[in-house]
Amino acid sequence: MKQGRIIIVSGPSGVGKGTVLKEVMKNNPALRFSVSATTRKIRPGEIDGVHYYYIDKPRFEKMLENHEMLEHAEYAGNYYGTPEKAVNDALAQGISVVLEIEVQGALQVMLRRPDAISIFIAPPSYNELGRRLNGRGDTPPDVAAERLHIAVQECLNAPKYQYTIINDTVSEAAAQIQAILTAEACRSEYTTIQLKEDE
Numbered sequence: 001m002k003q004g005r006i007i008i009v010s011g012p013s014g015v016g017k018g019t020v021l022k023e024v025m026k027n028n029p030a031l032r033f034s035v036s037a038t039t040r041k042i043r044p045g046e047i048d049g050v051h052y053y054y055i056d057k058p059r060f061e062k063m064l065e066n067h068e069m070l071e072h073a074e075y076a077g078n079y080y081g082t083p084e085k086a087v088n089d090a091l092a093q094g095i096s097v098v099l100e101i102e103v104q105g106a107l108q109v110m111l112r113r114p115d116a117i118s119i120f121i122a123p124p125s126y127n128e129l130g131r132r133l134n135g136r137g138d139t140p141p142d143v144a145a146e147r148l149h150i151a152v153q154e155c156l157n158a159p160k161y162q163y164t165i166i167n168d169t170v171s172e173a174a175a176q177i178q179a180i181l182t183a184e185a186c187r188s189e190y191t192t193i194q195l196k197e198d199e
């Protein structure tokens with residue numbers, strides 16, 4: 001059985017990583033998306049248990065205390081974290097898991113799981129990211145400005161990832177991630193050659 005891999009995907013808010021990942025997941029039904037826990041408020045259209053587990057701060061802190069998180073971070077005033085058990089259960093079944101997480105959490109996973117694949121999705125330019133953030137409709141201007149500031153700091157961390165993708169168009173970015181996944185699956189340490197004669 002092929003080993004499952006952790007696939008870390010980060011990128012600034014508004015870069016379009018959700019859309020790119022949706023495309024990648026559509027073409028790779030065997031991939032599993034890790035559902036994070038967060039203390040931020042649920043947005044219109046989001047579903048508890050699908051997009052996130054929406055929990056309060058005391059419950060989040062309890063999970064941290066019980067070492068239930070693979071990683072966690074504070075982002076724009078809210079906590080976000082990856083429940084570790086679901087990730088480990090998938091990997092044990094040979095299923096690869098996508099973690100769509102911000103940089104601080106990604107760095108923790110890189111340290112704890114050195115075999116994780118790490119991908120940074122960057123915007124084509126600062127101005128374009130500003131346009132995408134403001135055009136999204138669900139983000140008030142002051143929040144968008146804060147996120148643009150955070151975005152620049154986040155992009156400075158791109159060299160810490162194994163791969164960087166520039167999201168010019170969704171289809172090209174998705175194709176590049178596909179190429180990474182295909183190459184990673186062919187790495188010798190994850191490939192077993194069948195050398196015995198068939199029975």
Ligand code: 5GP
Pocket residue numbers: 010011012013036037040071072073075080081082100101102103104105106
């Ligand atoms: P949003 O509130 O827009 O859904 O997410 C804000 C940021 O938090 C995004 O950069 C997203 O990738 C990140 N994020 C989502 N889940 C997690 C998580 O479990 N851990 C960490 N460290 N970041 C997360």
